[in-house]
Amino acid sequence: MPTFTYMTRCDGCGECVDICPSDIMHIDPVYRRSYNIEPNFCWECYSCVKACPQHAIDVRGYADFAPLGHSVRVLREEASGTISWKIRYRDGRVKEFTFPIRTTPWGSIKPPTEYAAPDANALNSQLLAHEPAALGVENLPTLPVLGKKEV
Amino acid sequence: MSLRSSRNIKFVDSDILVIGGGFGGCGAAYESRYWGRNLKITLVEKANIERSGAVAHGLSAINCYMGMQWGENQPADFVRYARGDLMGLVREDLIFDIARHVDATVHKFEEWGLPIMKDPETGRYLREGKWQVMIHGESYKPIIAEAARKSASEVHNRIMVTHLLMDKVRPNRVAGAVGFNVRDGSFYVFRAKAVIVAAGGGSHIFKPRSVGEGAGRTWYAPWSSASAYGLVLRAGAKMIQMENRVVLTRFKDGYGPVGAWSLLLKAITTNAYGDNYEAARFDEIKSLVGKYAETKPMPTCLRNHAMLQEIKAGKGPIYMQTQKVLDTKEKEEIGWEDLLDMTVGQAVVWASQNIDPKEKPSELTTSEPYVMGSHATCSGAWASGPEDCAPTDYQWGYNRMTTVEGLFGAGDTIGGSAHKFSSGSFTEGRIAGKSAVKYVMELAGNLPQVDEVQVKMLEETIFKPLENFEVGRNEIVAGSVAPGYISPLQGLQRLEKIMDEYAGGIGTFYVTSEPMLNRGIELLSMLKEDLDHIGAEDIHQLQRAWELNHRVWTSEAVLRHTLYRQETRWPGYYYRGDYPKLNDAEWHAFTASQYDAKTGEWHMSKLPVHHIIE
Numbered sequence A: 001m002p003t004f005t006y007m008t009r010c011d012g013c014g015e016c017v018d019i020c021p022s023d024i025m026h027i028d029p030v031y032r033r034s035y036n037i038e039p040n041f042c043w044e045c046y047s048c049v050k051a052c053p054q055h056a057i058d059v060r061g062y063a064d065f066a067p068l069g070h071s072v073r074v075l076r077e078e079a080s081g082t083i084s085w086k087i088r089y090r091d092g093r094v095k096e097f098t099f100p101i102r103t104t105p106w107g108s109i110k111p112p113t114e115y116a117a118p119d120a121n122a123l124n125s126q127l128l129a130h131e132p133a134a135l136g137v138e139n140l141p142t143l144p145v146l147g148k149k150e151v
Numbered sequence B: 001m002s003l004r005s006s007r008n009i010k011f012v013d014s015d016i017l018v019i020g021g022g023f024g025g026c027g028a029a030y031e032s033r034y035w036g037r038n039l040k041i042t043l044v045e046k047a048n049i050e051r052s053g054a055v056a057h058g059l060s061a062i063n064c065y066m067g068m069q070w071g072e073n074q075p076a077d078f079v080r081y082a083r084g085d086l087m088g089l090v091r092e093d094l095i096f097d098i099a100r101h102v103d104a105t106v107h108k109f110e111e112w113g114l115p116i117m118k119d120p121e122t123g124r125y126l127r128e129g130k131w132q133v134m135i136h137g138e139s140y141k142p143i144i145a146e147a148a149r150k151s152a153s154e155v156h157n158r159i160m161v162t163h164l165l166m167d168k169v170r171p172n173r174v175a176g177a178v179g180f181n182v183r184d185g186s187f188y189v190f191r192a193k194a195v196i197v198a199a200g201g202g203s204h205i206f207k208p209r210s211v212g213e214g215a216g217r218t219w220y221a222p223w224s225s226a227s228a229y230g231l232v233l234r235a236g237a238k239m240i241q242m243e244n245r246v247v248l249t250r251f252k253d254g255y256g257p258v259g260a261w262s263l264l265l266k267a268i269t270t271n272a273y274g275d276n277y278e279a280a281r282f283d284e285i286k287s288l289v290g291k292y293a294e295t296k297p298m299p300t301c302l303r304n305h306a307m308l309q310e311i312k313a314g315k316g317p318i319y320m321q322t323q324k325v326l327d328t329k330e331k332e333e334i335g336w337e338d339l340l341d342m343t344v345g346q347a348v349v350w351a352s353q354n355i356d357p358k359e360k361p362s363e364l365t366t367s368e369p370y371v372m373g374s375h376a377t378c379s380g381a382w383a384s385g386p387e388d389c390a391p392t393d394y395q396w397g398y399n400r401m402t403t404v405e406g407l408f409g410a411g412d413t414i415g416g417s418a419h420k421f422s423s424g425s426f427t428e429g430r431i432a433g434k435s436a437v438k439y440v441m442e443l444a445g446n447l448p449q450v451d452e453v454q455v456k457m458l459e460e461t462i463f464k465p466l467e468n469f470e471v472g473r474n475e476i477v478a479g480s481v482a483p484g485y486i487s488p489l490q491g492l493q494r495l496e497k498i499m500d501e502y503a504g505g506i507g508t509f510y511v512t513s514e515p516m517l518n519r520g521i522e523l524l525s526m527l528k529e530d531l532d533h534i535g536a537e538d539i540h541q542l543q544r545a546w547e548l549n550h551r552v553w554t555s556e557a558v559l560r561h562t563l564y565r566q567e568t569r570w571p572g573y574y575y576r577g578d579y580p581k582l583n584d585a586e587w588h589a590f591t592a593s594q595y596d597a598k599t600g601e602w603h604m605s606k607l608p609v610h611h612i613i614e
Helices: A015-019 A047-051 A120-124 B023-035 B075-085 B092-112 B140-149 B212-216 B227-232 B259-264 B279-294 B300-312 B329-340 B344-352 B421-443 B452-473 B488-502 B514-533 B539-564
Strands: A003-005 A025-027 A034-036 A057-059 A071-077 A082-088 A094-100 B009-019 B041-044 B059-062 B133-137 B154-156 B159-166 B174-181 B187-197 B249-251 B318-320 B362-366 B407-409 B589-596 B601-608
Touching (some): A120 B421, B009 B023, B009 B174, B009 B421, B041 B187, B059 B259, B059 B329, B092 B421, B159 B187, B174 B452, B249 B300, B279 B300, B407 B421, B488 B539
Antiparallel strands (some): A025 A034, B159 B174, B249 B362
16 A cells, blocks of 8 residues: 655655655655655555654555555554544445554653663673563573583 | 765764664664663664664564563473474574563563553453563554664664675674665765674565565565675675575455454454364374474464465465454454554555455465564574573574674574564664673774775775666666666566575465576576666665665575475475475474675585473
């Protein structure tokens, strides 16, 4: 289901160009608006659709197996931490769903440098950052030496 | 050339260079910063790490979580599961190492803000199956990217890394990497003390089922260009199990996930006549693979095999009976979210074909093959294992270091450790990140040096497709047909046709043989020569040209490994028509290859599979 851009909604801001994992949303040099330059490399991941501030990008199912007349629209709201979907069938049926996307404020992740620096000797242990506490068990599992059987 | 004279050259010096900003790379950035507070850590990504890698789209489940805090599973159980699924051949030390750390990773994800579903009765994570937990994962990648951005000294988005650089003095030591900016065409030289390759596996190695614009709807992301392998194997890293391509059973055409539908909602799969066919095919499967037929749960490849036999017998289409399980609104939401979080395209297929899963069953099919190291498959580089539990011949240096000094890997890069998925790949990135910090600290003054001559040569090689086009284009009036060059897409289509027809793609029902593989190698060698004549009309196409290059080199490894293993180890992934059965006496071993850049030769060998867990 490759993406396409509605001429009257796109203002050429380039958010889709910036986010597309496949590098296929480009700005048309004549119209100064975005379009999908390689539909056959579009994974329908909706990254551009979600990122577009003008809701100018939509998807039409891949021509080789999707009959016309459907739409799957999305609204991703970072402030409320939700994503909402509206699915319209070829026969007119509609389904709507809303799901959470994040439980903490955007930008709130504590970087590794804000934790106390590890002891230099710990570099030689098998423990990774925040272990063993983060494991939820007392010790990092190891294999008994006897289990080190060579076949 | 005008294109060359105006080119910018940028040098980026780092202690640790991480190539690829997917889950493996983000984990590597986080952990290397934790241990290496003052190190210069650079993360380079060909797209934008906010939405890059296989999880760009999102995910609906975390497929690797032990639940040790509740006593649900132990790492050793996970090793047994992954070993069973891969028909006995895995690096048990590597899988154990991931499994023992992965819970801490997942707990961190939850703390960062990833919504993990809870079982209302127990308060524990809601299990999809024994190893999977359900998540609201639309923003899984942006959350993980935030952690990586706060860890790396610099993140360079939109840089396509094309080659690794080797040390001028010690040829088997890595010294950095080169690539170009896909927006402005600048040439980038990354000089680093240690390099962690966390790039992706390969889609579009084999011809996809869909055609035309639908070719974008591969199960695995079209931007997964096998760079993990294309980079490390040409640097001389020893590779294993490159024949172990994976074929997935998914909803037809949209390739939407079936995990939640089958494991959590308990929807069953039948042939067109409503029969459960897997049990009926047990004896036939046992005649091919012996005791492995009894593995519980049934290995992924064998389930594929049973389905393929049904289709060959004219009993398709195969259906998942979704309508029988969606009896509540909650279940319907779980089913739909499974798609919308990670494969919106499947929702489009259902909407366009008027398939309401509440009312009628939905068709399943087997995908084209993919080459990966993180799913139900384990192609990749041979890596040194964890110091405390790897058998002696599985360790020669730092954990997750390849056979090239200073070159580490994570995620799809590392072979032998199947079933990592998202959480395991991030965990392996963490393991490699810590290990690389240790390596860099112990290097002291013994630093690698970039070879200026090599850099100059690579610069010319990298930008040559632009010149090929500029020159070749003048020969013709217009259009896409020129005698002197082919486009990256034309090259890709030739590759997919070769691999499909000779290496066991959908066109032969996944069957190949020695004569077919030899013919495939012959045709591929001509395609490799033609790579010097790829014409790229702009910088975007130059990215496609180098993605093709990585895919072609990876494909050569796939062909050679498939030829070397004289058995059918994974029926349902591929079949050696000339060796139709599993042969444990001779092939309970890893296949290994090492490419010698000086001679252009591939050295094939067997490596032992050690069972360190009962």
